[in-house]
Amino acid sequence: xxxxxxxxxxxxxxxxxxVWAAAPTPFREGDLRLDEAGLRTNLRHWIGSLEIGGLxxxxxxxxxxxxxxxxxxxxxxxxxxxxxxxxxxxxxIMSCSDQNVDTVIELAKHAQAIGADYIVVHAPMLHxxxxxxxxxxxxxxxxxxxxxxxxxxxxxxDAGYLMQPELCARIARDIPNVVAIKYSVPREMYTRxxxxxEGTLIVSTASEAEWLDNIVELDWQVYLCSIPPLLYQTAxxxxxxxxxxxxxxxxxxxxxxxxDSLEPVRNALKISRPPGTPQAYQKYWQQLLGQxxxxxxxxxxxxxxxxxxxxxxxxxxxxLSTQSPRxxxxxxxxxxxx
Numbered sequence: 001x002x003x004x005x006x007x008x009x010x011x012x013x014x015x016x017x018x019v020w021a022a023a024p025t026p027f028r029e030g031d032l033r034l035d036e037a038g039l040r041t042n043l044r045h046w047i048g049s050l051e052i053g054g055l056x057x058x059x060x061x062x063x064x065x066x067x068x069x070x071x072x073x074x075x076x077x078x079x080x081x082x083x084x085x086x087x088x089x090x091x092x093i094m095s096c097s098d099q100n101v102d103t104v105i106e107l108a109k110h111a112q113a114i115g116a117d118y119i120v121v122h123a124p125m126l127h128x129x130x131x132x133x134x135x136x137x138x139x140x141x142x143x144x145x146x147x148x149x150x151x152x153x154x155x156x157x158d159a160g161y162l163m164q165p166e167l168c169a170r171i172a173r174d175i176p177n178v179v180a181i182k183y184s185v186p187r188e189m190y191t192r193x194x195x196x197x198e199g200t201l202i203v204s205t206a207s208e209a210e211w212l213d214n215i216v217e218l219d220w221q222v223y224l225c226s227i228p229p230l231l232y233q234t235a236x237x238x239x240x241x242x243x244x245x246x247x248x249x250x251x252x253x254x255x256x257x258x259x260d261s262l263e264p265v266r267n268a269l270k271i272s273r274p275p276g277t278p279q280a281y282q283k284y285w286q287q288l289l290g291q292x293x294x295x296x297x298x299x300x301x302x303x304x305x306x307x308x309x310x311x312x313x314x315x316x317x318x319x320l321s322t323q324s325p326r327x328x329x330x331x332x333x334x335x336x337x338x
Contacts, residue, residue: 001112005148005177009200012118012150012179015091016202017221018053019244021046021229024283025062025075026294034071036078038292043082045291047090049235054091055079056120056225060158063279064095066297069103073110080114093152093224097122101139105146112149120152120182122159129161136163137171144175152180152202152224165193172201182206182224194218208232208240209266212259215247231285232265234320265318272314274307281311288315 003011023046026038046052057079058064058072067075076094083092094116096107104121111119124139126132144151153171155163162185172178180202183190187210194203204224205214214220223229229240239258246255273281280303283293288311296302303311 268318
């Protein structure tokens with residue numbers, strides 16, 4: 001590791017920055033095994049061509065619930081390997097989320113051992129989840145205490161409850177290697193947490209549509225994160241990166257123009273989404289962009305021929321192409337936004 005447990009917050013404050021993306025996991029057609037070659041191809045594109053600042057691997061977008069522990073470890077290993085091969089231009093955060101706490105810790109120790117930068121751990125699903133604060137506090141205290149690596153919390157309605165800002169702040173204050181939170185909650189809640197934990201916790205949320213406003217109004221440093229940076233951008237058209245750089249350079253009006261220029265892409269994805277198939281349609285959009293998509297695993301549903309036709313039509317109308325021109329932020333120097 002590049003830092004000690006006691007230095008995790010300071011390290012994250014310096015390095016957990018810019019545009020991060022939640023990555024899908026490619027599976028092979030036919031046998032549905034992990035597509036290692038396809039994963040490496042995607043990683044090289046995301047890091048080298050899209051200049052993504054960091055990658056969130058093995059989360060919900062990555063279908064972790066359908067993967068075995070050895071597969072999840074292999075996903076981590078390939079990501080770290082490709083990151084190193086490309087000169088550590090991007091960061092890595094590995095999702096160790098699982099309902100079995102022993103699995104969480106096994107994955108966390110593996111991520112630390114192979115040189116990942118951080119891990120993310122979803123709040124546990126608690127049935128009959130009332131009066132959960134002490135349970136969730138103890139959960140994160142126990143997990144974070146087994147490793148030195150920086151831990152990001154993750155609160156989402158999927159758990160059956162939302163972690164309140166006061167609980168998040170208490171955990172961040174008391175546990176030295178809890179460094180960040182992916183906080184999938186209403187804006188009022190994440191605004192309150194941001195103001196409560198300045199200097200002790202990096203707060204972010206998955207909404208790309210809110211990212212620019214959160215840079216400007218809340219002084220956020222990282223988009224942590226969802227899949228838009230991988231679906232809205234190409235090697236020659238990196239407008240999420242571009243408006244992020246503009247905003248962080250104080251060029252807010254220019255940043256808003258670039259951000260708003262992506263509205264046709266956002267709308268195309270929204271109107272073409274078949275019910276109940278988020279991962280499948282996003283993987284198909286990847287394929288249209290020239291990335292490796294592939295099938296989903298059960299219990300997720302794949303696309304019908306009609307679904308694919310609608311997605312193709314929306315993609316054609318989005319204005320995206322692998323030959324798209326760069327935006328007006330091309331004069332800003334720098335590689336990955338970190």
